[in-house]
Amino acid sequence: MTEGQPVGHCVRVCWIGVHVGRELGLDDAALWELYYTLLLKDLGCSSNAARICQLYLTDDLTFKRDFKSVGDRLPQVLGFVLSHAGLKAGLAQRFRTVINIVQNGGEIARELIETRCQRGAEIARQLRFPEGVALGIQALDEHWNGGGKPMGTAGADIPVYSRIALLAQVVDVFHTGAGEAAARREARERSGTWFDPWIVEAFERVAERRTFWETLGSDAVESAVFALEPAQRIELADEDYLDDIAAAFARVVDSKSPYTSGHSDRVAFFADMIAEEMGLDEAGRRRLRRAALLHDIGKLGVSNEILDKPGKLDDAEFAAVRHHALYSETILSRIGAFQDLARIGGAHHERLDGKGYPRGLMGDAIGRETRIISVADVFDALTADRPYRPAMPVSKAMGIMTADVGTAFDPDCLEALRRGLERLGTGQP
Structure with missing residues (x-):
């Protein structure tokens, strides 16, 4: 979602890369690490989205999608810059943007890639993956000839997992966009520059198998990838590990915009404080904290050009923002351990009076946990800086929310927030 690629990109990359790894003769332990390097290669992708919008004055999702098909040749690079930078800006501003990119493009690219790759490696470690996976993610954009970043x-x-992942990534982009012949041609043309020739040769052997391409292009590729996982390692997802997973993906979400940095952690804090005041037991509060950490995961599918816009959103932009709640529900519903949190992620912008989104739920159709997170979410949004206004004092934020009690907010949840703030010593009456 955050890379702007067609649905299933990392799954297809995993299908390609594991077959190449097998062809190279990697053992089961190495194949296991390769498998997760391929699936998690874009863990840090949200961390440079805002910077791309700032530097290129463009939609980060379209930029990232199209950039994956760009090679090293100057005409190709310059054509990409001219066709993507500052298209909605005034002529003078667009000209300055393009000149800056042309003059400083190498350093800009290095900065963006370093941010993404380092953050991805850090999150992989937080998710308890071995160092081989973290290093594979960190070196994803290094090139065989030393010209990478x-x-x-x-x-x-360059770690072998990174070398395989880079090839598999490019193969998927070109196969999805232009077909098998284009993907094979791109692999051959970049052999010895971007790609390790040894790995390209292995890919060429894999590419001779019709079943490889048939599965790659079919709806069955996801189940095929699940079946492909080397089975020699099992991780027990205990309660502490589930907490770590929720916290790690909260970092992915909050990295997307400077205005949302720390938002998920703060919403989890305020939601837990409200839940404690309302008498929820520890198991319920733990579940609620996870839901709060993950409630905005759908924002990964919304461009920073919209999320960080300083002015009023137009109807199309507002519709894109509203869709993030459904994205959150869809993502969480696909993960067994978090399926029961999906409805909270999908409903945290609903209102008691039915004027919320995305489904216009009202009254008792909105569960207590969702009501708690809604109050925590809006309170943090009001008391933190946003692109369109500075942070509000607590007293002003509480006044605004009190005016919407019974229509937007549950009175018991807001009163619990008030009591919690008093205990924190904010001076809130």
């Missing part, structure tokens, strides 16, 4: 590492010094 951010370190300029070359040859066999």
